[in-house]
Amino acid sequence: MTFRPQALTPYLSARHYFGSEQRRHRERAGLSLVQLAEIVNSSKSTLARIETADLMPPPDIRNRLDKAFGTDDRFHGLYELARREIHPDQYKRYMDFESRAEVIEQYGAQTLPGLLQTEEYARTLIRCDEDLCPEQVEELVAARMSRKDRLRSDNPPFRWAIIDESVLLRPLGSPACMREQLASLLEQVNTPNSKVQVMPFSAGLHRLLGGALTPPDGVCVAYEESFRAGHLYEDPAAVKRWRQQYDVLRANSLTLDESAERIRTAMKGYRP
Structure with a gap:
């Protein structure tokens, strides 16, 4: 035949x-x-x-x-x-903004933002969706990792991330996975293109969720993300409110040196 x-x-x-x-x-x-x-x-x-x-x-x-x-x-x-094509329509638009942004500011409330995630951390997180088959998981992991290509380019964006302290202490995957992830995070705390602050429990309650970014043309947008969906804000008034909340959060977070020390302390809890 x-x-x-x-x-x-x-x-x-x-x-x-x-x-x-x-x-x-x-x-x-x-x-x-x-x-x-x-x-x-x-x-x-x-x-x-x-x-x-x-x-x-x-x-x-x-x-x-x-x-x-x-x-x-x-x-x-x-x-x-x-x-x-893997992502919902609004997220595709967010990715378009992210691929052109000169400044990216994000907040991680329960997990690390995608641009800060290691491959194994991302894989463990995506596997939480029990509706996804193994192939779909790998597709989403590959798509998430490909977003980091621009960080290694000749013209990377400037990134500022604020991470809730709970992200450091909540085990996600194996101790080795968490230790690798926190080691990667520590390397990005204070570089020419990346700053990371930790929002401590002692700072109390706040309203901010999701993340924000600034495209090259200077028009700021904000994106709030949940497990199954997200919302992209482009209205200037809504983005202004988001910006104010983010500035308050930044002022109440640990300094860069204090944040690095808090990450090192958390890493000790994930020793083999």
């Missing part, structure tokens, strides 16, 4: 188009899935599932495909579109 590849639906979504373009360039180069897998250091099954859109392309495959096919940034661009 002659093998016939599964028919593709390239115009169903950016993810489907990514897969169809991978197959088109692979066949044009006269490569089998096994041969391409050797070139891009992947597996045949992974590439086959990418082509049929059964699997979200891993973040590192885009550049390897561009290099293998000599397609400049074609697969890089398709990946950027595909990863945004």
